[in-house]
Amino acid sequence: MREITATVDIDASPDRVWDALTDLSRYAEWNPMFTGGSGTPAAGNTLTLRMPVGGLTVPFKTFVLAADEGRLLRWRGRLIGPAVFEAVHEFVLTPREGGTTVLQRETMVGRLVPLASSMIDQYEKTVVRLNEALKDRCRLTPPH
Template identity: 45%
Template sequence: MTRELTTSIEIDAPPERVWDVLVDFDHYHEWNPFMRVAGRPNEGATLTVHLMPPGGRESVFEPDVTHCEKHRELRWLGDETRAGFEAMNEALKTRVEGLVEAEEREAVESS
């Protein structure tokens, strides 16, 4: 059985305004003080991303923009992020599968 985990957020603004904020890398610090991004949001471009968690160590990675559709979607991925996302996805998958198994056991025990 295939399971999919998705998340979403509603932003009370038109897509054009959200896009303008999303690709305005010079001003990321105004809404995300833990992240700096340099580069151009063009498909095929390489970005430089600095992550600065509070009390943590700064990390820098250089993902490639894999998809850029104005006012709709900006996607980037790099070797570092790919490994991080794969680890996160595996952890979430394990957690979700554990929850489903617990629900199934509970349903069987209740019948």
């Protein structure tokens, strides 16, 4: 098992942060991890996210485990099955005075995890960059 976590304080309401996180069609404008996506982030739904990997853009499907508006977005992605590779990715939004604290966490399990250690190290840097990009996105875009 491997877990990655990163937190960021954002000077925007949880609803505004939620709007940025769940507007999958606009990910290409700001998101360093995903270049786009489709689907409705609601528990039980499937999302298709596009991720740059080695010069290619790879679509993959995720299953939404939880979507509590303004509070929590959690999905699961798998490669073949949990014995090979499974990742649960979540964004936890906590209100704070003047804004929101975002905890981003990904927990990975399966046989590929130890073999992909150097790739996961690079991915961890992208998780941090995503938090910073989300902060910028919420600061630079007007609320809906």
